[in-house]
Amino acid sequence: MPKDNAFASVTSEIGTLRKLLVHSPDSGLGKVVPSKAQDWLFEDIVHLDTIRRKEYDYYTKILLYFLDPEKIQGRLKKIDGKDGQRNFYKPGHKEFYRSEKVIELQWLLEEILEDREIRLTLIASVCAVEGCSYAIQQNLMDYPAADLAKIFISGTATDKSMLFPPIPNFIFTRDIGITINNHILLNKPAKKARTREALLVRYIFFNHPLFASLRENIIELPDTHQHFLLPKEGDEKKVTLEGGDVMVVTKDHVLIGVSERTSMEAAHQAIHALFERNVVKKVSIVKIPKKRDYMHIDTVFTQVKRNVWVMLGNFSKKAIKKEDADTVQRILEGKKDDNKIKIIQFRKKDLENPVYFDNLEDLLNDISRNDMGCDEKTRFIYSGNNEFPFDAREQWTDSCNVLALKEGVVLGYDRNDKTADAFENAGFKILHAKELLDELEAGTITTDEIKDSLILMPSAELSRARGGFHCMSMPIYREELKIEN
Numbered sequence: 001m002p003k004d005n006a007f008a009s010v011t012s013e014i015g016t017l018r019k020l021l022v023h024s025p026d027s028g029l030g031k032v033v034p035s036k037a038q039d040w041l042f043e044d045i046v047h048l049d050t051i052r053r054k055e056y057d058y059y060t061k062i063l064l065y066f067l068d069p070e071k072i073q074g075r076l077k078k079i080d081g082k083d084g085q086r087n088f089y090k091p092g093h094k095e096f097y098r099s100e101k102v103i104e105l106q107w108l109l110e111e112i113l114e115d116r117e118i119r120l121t122l123i124a125s126v127c128a129v130e131g132c133s134y135a136i137q138q139n140l141m142d143y144p145a146a147d148l149a150k151i152f153i154s155g156t157a158t159d160k161s162m163l164f165p166p167i168p169n170f171i172f173t174r175d176i177g178i179t180i181n182n183h184i185l186l187n188k189p190a191k192k193a194r195t196r197e198a199l200l201v202r203y204i205f206f207n208h209p210l211f212a213s214l215r216e217n218i219i220e221l222p223d224t225h226q227h228f229l230l231p232k233e234g235d236e237k238k239v240t241l242e243g244g245d246v247m248v249v250t251k252d253h254v255l256i257g258v259s260e261r262t263s264m265e266a267a268h269q270a271i272h273a274l275f276e277r278n279v280v281k282k283v284s285i286v287k288i289p290k291k292r293d294y295m296h297i298d299t300v301f302t303q304v305k306r307n308v309w310v311m312l313g314n315f316s317k318k319a320i321k322k323e324d325a326d327t328v329q330r331i332l333e334g335k336k337d338d339n340k341i342k343i344i345q346f347r348k349k350d351l352e353n354p355v356y357f358d359n360l361e362d363l364l365n366d367i368s369r370n371d372m373g374c375d376e377k378t379r380f381i382y383s384g385n386n387e388f389p390f391d392a393r394e395q396w397t398d399s400c401n402v403l404a405l406k407e408g409v410v411l412g413y414d415r416n417d418k419t420a421d422a423f424e425n426a427g428f429k430i431l432h433a434k435e436l437l438d439e440l441e442a443g444t445i446t447t448d449e450i451k452d453s454l455i456l457m458p459s460a461e462l463s464r465a466r467g468g469f470h471c472m473s474m475p476i477y478r479e480e481l482k483i484e485n
């Protein structure tokens with residue numbers, strides 16, 4: 001349990017995780033059709049039963065074991081028993097795990113929908129966003145809260161009719177908002193497919209009693225003045241921001257990616273909002289190429305320990321030097337600056353004089369050494385062991401997108417073999433989720449004993465959704481790291 005009484009506090013990427021928001025794959029994932037997969041931001045269609053039972057359920061078990069063991073310890077056989085109903089994992093079912101540490105968004109949505117006024121407003125809002133008929137809107141009022149929550153998320157009514165599209169990316173809770181110290185910065189999705197997620201989450205944060213103490217600390221970025229007059233596509237003046245582009249590296253320092261999803265204008269607004277409210281003292285803007293493969297900064301790097309990061313080699317010093325080595329190419333492509341990473345750090349006390357970094361490694365090294373006071377050498381583990389073509393292949397399947405359960409213990413996909421080798425070479429133990437759970441249940445190991453490890457999770461279906469465990473988590477509370485400066 002957190003030592004203080006604050007409900008929310010995230011001051012790093014790697015402090016021991018105590019509370020997070022998640023959403024397990026709902027039936028909407030099983031409704032993605034090939035013709036809409038790209039619009040709905042999936043590269044492929046997934047097999048629902050496999051993604052749940054053989055993949056995501058392991059994530060739930062590991063999270064509960066680390067964050068809320070009473071819910072699961074000694075009960076695994078029964079939970080996954082022969083009846084095969086998975087009731088423990090189903091929000092809305094009476095046997096659902098209902099953890100206040102591993103917090104399921106569908107459960108919170110159901111709870112706020114018990115309130116008639118919220119139900120009416122949210123029905124009207126969802127119907128407006130989805131362009132539903134008046135008849136459907138009236139019809140939705142007859143559903144009990146649990147069914148309505150399911151419908152809002154899956155898009156499908158209890159009689160199996162599809163009322164509106166699913167929101168299959170709701171499993172990527174990272175992107176709905178970010179806890180920065182004891183504030184929550186809400187997102188403004190860049191893609192239409194994620195609009196309903198933002199709407200539902202806004203209602204949860206502003207209405208669920210769990211967040212009552214935080215209401216004053218919820219930050220919503222304003223839109224650009226007369227934003228409705230802006231051209232449809234490609235205007236940097238639009239304010240769009242997704243959580244995968246925000247990383248809280250220390251209590252004073254936040255990184256904000258400018259990417260395919262987060263606009264420069266949003267970064268600009270966020271810097272002002274965070275400085276004006278005294279949330280942090282330093283914001284580093286990390287501008288990455290606007291590419292589907294790199295959609296947010298957490299798809300190209302995440303933190304493992306105070307002096308260890310996993311990253312894509314393309315953004316390393318060496319790779320950037322190599323790119324610049326051919327003079328003719330450099331001159332010809334000189335204007336293609338958009339393909340390069342750009343890093344600018346703003347300090348509240350001296351806004352006029354930002355600091356520039358040439359490459360990602362320099363920034364991360366500066367964070368490890370100067371912000372986190374780490375004397376040990378900063379180490380980088382590269383996607384695919386930095387070997388072509390495994391570097392790009394494994395980054396595509398989220399090798400760089402790991403979630404730290406505590407400093408040095410991270411969750412990643414089991415399909416990224418070369419990255420796992422790189423972790424091993426860097427001195428990390430490689431653990432497999434299923435075996436680890438067996439050992440935890442048998443009592444031959446405890447979560448406290450697990451140190452410096454990459455826990456490999458089954459991933460064949462999950463990885464088709466284009467996000468890893470960093471994306472599948474919205475930390476609400478992490479223990480504060482002891483930093484000696």
Ligand SMILES: NC(=O)NCCC[C@H](N)C(=O)O
Pocket residue numbers: 040041042169172174175243244245295296298299465466467468470471
């Ligand atoms: N933070 C992240 O990188 N989230 C991954 C989101 C994947 C989702 N299919 C999307 O394209 O939005």
